[in-house]
Amino acid sequence: MSTTWKWYSDAGLTAPLTRADFVRTSTATAVQKRLYFGSTETGKKLQNSSDPGVDQLQISITDATTGDGVESSDIKLALSAGGLATATAGASLDIGATLYSGASGAVEIFAEIDSALIALGDYDGITIGPVDYVESAV
Amino acid sequence: MAWPEGGVIPAGWFEWPVEATNWHVDTSEYVSPGSSLSASSTGRDGALIYSAEYDTTAIASPRLTVSTRISSVNSSAFINVYRCGIPYPGDQPPVVETLAEHTVADSTGWLSHTVDIPPGTGYIMFYVTGIGDSATGWIDDFALGEIEAGPTESLPLRLTIEASPQIALPLRLQIGSASGIAPLPLRLSVIDEAIFSGFDGTVGWAPAPSGQWRPLVTLDGVELTQLVGDITVTSTRNEARTAEFSFLPASVIAPMALIGRRVQIAFAERDASGTAVNPQLLFTGVIETPEVDVQTGVVSCTCHDQTQEIVANTPTEWLDAEIGGRYRVEIDREPADNWEYALSRLRSVPASIALDERQQVRILPWFGSGLISTRVTEGDYLDGSLSVTLPSRSDLITRVTCRIQYKYERLRGRGISASWSKGILFFTGSTRGTLLEKPHTWLTTDMTQAAIEGLDGWTLDSMQLTHPRPDSYMLGDTSSEGYYIIRDDVAPSLVIGFNARWNTRWQQTVIEDYTITVVADSLEAQIGEPIESETGVTLESSFDADNWENDPTLEPALTVPASGDAITPWEADGAGTADRDDLISTVLDRAWVDIADASRTGRASFDLPLRPDVWLDRRFEVDAQRLHAEGTAYSITHTMSPDGGTAKTAVTLAIGMPGNVPAALPTWALPAAVYPDETRPLSSYSVPVPTWVGGESTSPVYDEETMYGFITNEDYGAQPAGYNWYSVALDLRSPEIDATDRDPITVETASTVSVSIPTDLLELL
Numbered sequence: 001m002s003t004t005w006k007w008y009s010d011a012g013l014t015a016p017l018t019r020a021d022f023v024r025t026s027t028a029t030a031v032q033k034r035l036y037f038g039s040t041e042t043g044k045k046l047q048n049s050s051d052p053g054v055d056q057l058q059i060s061i062t063d064a065t066t067g068d069g070v071e072s073s074d075i076k077l078a079l080s081a082g083g084l085a086t087a088t089a090g091a092s093l094d095i096g097a098t099l100y101s102g103a104s105g106a107v108e109i110f111a112e113i114d115s116a117l118i119a120l121g122d123y124d125g126i127t128i129g130p131v132d133y134v135e136s137a138v
Numbered sequence: 139m140a141w142p143e144g145g146v147i148p149a150g151w152f153e154w155p156v157e158a159t160n161w162h163v164d165t166s167e168y169v170s171p172g173s174s175l176s177a178s179s180t181g182r183d184g185a186l187i188y189s190a191e192y193d194t195t196a197i198a199s200p201r202l203t204v205s206t207r208i209s210s211v212n213s214s215a216f217i218n219v220y221r222c223g224i225p226y227p228g229d230q231p232p233v234v235e236t237l238a239e240h241t242v243a244d245s246t247g248w249l250s251h252t253v254d255i256p257p258g259t260g261y262i263m264f265y266v267t268g269i270g271d272s273a274t275g276w277i278d279d280f281a282l283g284e285i286e287a288g289p290t291e292s293l294p295l296r297l298t299i300e301a302s303p304q305i306a307l308p309l310r311l312q313i314g315s316a317s318g319i320a321p322l323p324l325r326l327s328v329i330d331e332a333i334f335s336g337f338d339g340t341v342g343w344a345p346a347p348s349g350q351w352r353p354l355v356t357l358d359g360v361e362l363t364q365l366v367g368d369i370t371v372t373s374t375r376n377e378a379r380t381a382e383f384s385f386l387p388a389s390v391i392a393p394m395a396l397i398g399r400r401v402q403i404a405f406a407e408r409d410a411s412g413t414a415v416n417p418q419l420l421f422t423g424v425i426e427t428p429e430v431d432v433q434t435g436v437v438s439c440t441c442h443d444q445t446q447e448i449v450a451n452t453p454t455e456w457l458d459a460e461i462g463g464r465y466r467v468e469i470d471r472e473p474a475d476n477w478e479y480a481l482s483r484l485r486s487v488p489a490s491i492a493l494d495e496r497q498q499v500r501i502l503p504w505f506g507s508g509l510i511s512t513r514v515t516e517g518d519y520l521d522g523s524l525s526v527t528l529p530s531r532s533d534l535i536t537r538v539t540c541r542i543q544y545k546y547e548r549l550r551g552r553g554i555s556a557s558w559s560k561g562i563l564f565f566t567g568s569t570r571g572t573l574l575e576k577p578h579t580w581l582t583t584d585m586t587q588a589a590i591e592g593l594d595g596w597t598l599d600s601m602q603l604t605h606p607r608p609d610s611y612m613l614g615d616t617s618s619e620g621y622y623i624i625r626d627d628v629a630p631s632l633v634i635g636f637n638a639r640w641n642t643r644w645q646q647t648v649i650e651d652y653t654i655t656v657v658a659d660s661l662e663a664q665i666g667e668p669i670e671s672e673t674g675v676t677l678e679s680s681f682d683a684d685n686w687e688n689d690p691t692l693e694p695a696l697t698v699p700a701s702g703d704a705i706t707p708w709e710a711d712g713a714g715t716a717d718r719d720d721l722i723s724t725v726l727d728r729a730w731v732d733i734a735d736a737s738r739t740g741r742a743s744f745d746l747p748l749r750p751d752v753w754l755d756r757r758f759e760v761d762a763q764r765l766h767a768e769g770t771a772y773s774i775t776h777t778m779s780p781d782g783g784t785a786k787t788a789v790t791l792a793i794g795m796p797g798n799v800p801a802a803l804p805t806w807a808l809p810a811a812v813y814p815d816e817t818r819p820l821s822s823y824s825v826p827v828p829t830w831v832g833g834e835s836t837s838p839v840y841d842e843e844t845m846y847g848f849i850t851n852e853d854y855g856a857q858p859a860g861y862n863w864y865s866v867a868l869d870l871r872s873p874e875i876d877a878t879d880r881d882p883i884t885v886e887t888a889s890t891v892s893v894s895i896p897t898d899l900l901e902l903l
Binding site: 010026106118 | 418
């Protein structure tokens with residue numbers, strides 16, 4: 001049984017995302033994106049596997065290429081655009097104890113990369129995703 | 139005799155241990171050492187070993203402990219505790235009640251027993267008794283404890299836990315999937331800032347300074363290397379972004395398998411090695427229609443960015459929050475999906491919807507904040523590409539007449555009353571002094587009740603009848619003129635006055651008919667005449683409680699005054715006055731947006747060397763030799779022609795009427811419906827009860843239409859000819875309810891609202 005939760009670029013969970021591209025110029029400015037985490041299946045729920053329904057699901061930031069330029073500490077996650085201002089860089093984001101499938105149950109996540117990098121190029125290595133999760137039928 | 143302190147029998151009474159054989163004592167004495175007891179073969183005998191007075195008034199649940207140590211008992215023996223009526227010594231103490239009897243036996247230690255003592259005061263005796271012959275025993279010791287409080291009485295609480303299957307906690311092992319969610323990679327692309335410069339007359343092509351560029355087209359993430367012909371990407375407000383491209387497949391493909399495949403198109407600089415530098419995405423979407431040229435094998439693809447599908451799938455709540463504005467289902471009816479819903483909501487907001495190059499839904503304002511301002515001059519656009527068309531008269535609207543009808547039911551109630559009375563002399567007659575009165579036929583109780591209870595169409599609230607007092611009434615100044623006697627058993631059947639109240643309720647349909655004309659005065663002055671559009675909508679608050687008018691037990695209840703009207707508007711769910719106001723506001727918002735939208739049908743177009751960053755979120759100021767205009771991007775088309783080596787961006791701006799004055803959606807002051815005066819005269823709430831008397835010289839001929847109330851006759855026992863005599867009756871007739879109170883009414887309200895709409899800079903030089 002495969003997990004059905006995925007990342008999307010739209011609130012209706014129609015356009016799946018395999019990568020979130022943040023584009024900016026060589027002038028160091030913070031760039032934000034809205035991402036949607038949800039499932040288009042029916043009758044599913046996603047919970048923290050440690051204590052399902054009680055513990056918060058978390059979206060954590062992982063840097064597979066530490067020191068390449070964009071670091072976890074350059075990333076902020078929040079549940080609202082305004083929340084980015086107070087979010088702690090590099091910190092995981094609580095997204096609820098139980099998520100339900102369907103567009104209405106999708107979580108809108110605001111991500112920001114605020115890096116001092118000015119050298120032209122593409123910088124990969126950072127991923128975001130849930131940890132300790134379990135998907136089951138409602 | 140005081141209670142021994144410490145609970146120990148004081149010395150001097152008798153010495154312990156007491157050895158007793160046959161346990162016999164003279165019952166007039168305390169038991170003493172050496173005394174013998176004897177019991178009959180069948181009876182019981184015993185010895186008083188202690189007696190005392192007690193007072194337990196202040197002790198709750200008093201009790202004491204009696205302790206004995208007795209040995210050599212060879213028969214049934216007991217310690218008995220009695221309450222007696224008098225102190226001892228003295229006469230044989232009469233036993234009032236037995237407080238305790240405890241069996242005693244050989245004991246080397248103390249045997250203790252708790253004895254409950256009655257509350258209050260009294261005397262208590264302790265006996266040792268045996269049954270049968272040769273009963274022997276040795277009293278080693280005897281002691282009494284203090285009288286102390288027993289356990290406090292308390293309310294026992296019982297918790298009953300019943301064994302039940304529901305209490306068992308079912309444990310379910312659910313095996314879910316705990317892996318498989320692919321982490322989302324984040325990529326930060328840092329591109330040369332210079333590629334975003336170059337406007338405002340700056341020469342050069344910022345996105346491709348060297349003039350070298352190349353398209354990037356990927357199919358499911360794999361770059362297509364054999365592109366053929368032009369590649370175009372078109373974005374238009376409130377429409378899907380479309381793209382077209384052609385390619386020569388590197389291998390055999392199934393054209394049908396292309397449908398729905400994911401496409402991305404980008405524009406990039408091309409360095410000396412042919413590598414794409416600073417790629418900028420222009421399009422993300424899917425192939426809608428592939429076509430194959432069977433002669434050349436070239437596959438041409440028409441693509442779109444799934445705008446309608448994505449918006450249709452977007453939750454309503456998200457659209458409400460992002461779009462703002464208002465929506466009423468009464469105007470556009472139920473939308474087929476959320477794409478229609480979004481467009482309907484956008485009718486009340488000066489904004490458009492579109493997806494950006496990464497398929498994210500964006501709400502794009504027509505003007506104001508949220509737009510990127512850009513100035514272009516002749517050095518920026520391609521020669522000969524600038525053109526402008528002004529709004530045509532057929533497209534313009536200067537005023538919108540909005541007709542909103544709000545139809546609802548008023549739940550109405552009316553209370554009416556009747557009051558009538560006569561002095562008793564009116565019935566008995568009188569020859570006394572100045573109180574001359576002829577006798578008249580009585581109004582009876584049956585007659586009155588029947589009339590009050592029979593008022594057609596009205597529900598009786600209350601009724602009070604006044605009967606004559608049973609008595610002998612002197613008819614004249616002296617007793618010789620006789621008496622009118624009303625007996626006790628007759629008085630209740632006669633009536634000299636009554637009061638009654640009734641109510642009724644009904645529905646009245648009301649139509650609030652608003653005609654509000656929204657006029658853009660300045661626009662109308664600019665054009666020189668009004669260009670009108672009309673819109674209309676109805677909101678109905680239906681009331682479907684059958685038979686509510688006739689069944690006073692049916693909800694909703696209506697509190698009706700004793701004499702007056704109660705009027706309660708019925709507001710059905712979704713059709714109350716707040717909904718009415720929201721509907722009116724929505725119609726007015728849409729009217730304003732319609733006028734503003736129609737005013738910006740002018741178009742200015744020009745071509746730029748391809749600018750990937752130019753999209754619908756830009757507002758351009760065009761500063762050319764013959765045109766100075768400002769407008770918001772309405773449509774953008776990027777065209778890359780690798781074969782011809784050209785890449786351009788065609789920009790079409792929506793330009794409003796000239797004036798360059800901003801204006802925002804107004805905050806409406808909604809007109810109030812003015813209802814007609816609904817004050818009614820007192821007669822509308824009264825049941826008239828005139829009195830008609832037959833048998834008088836002035837008594838008219840009976841007329842059923844006009845003669846109602848209390849109808850009676852002079853009463854002399856006979857009815858001489860030559861006079862009009864009536865049938866005695868109480869005929870109550872309720873006041874009519876005016877047609878204006880009962881029939882549907884229409885409350886018309888007309889008003890005109892002047893508004894300002896934004897204008898743009900538009901100067902033809």
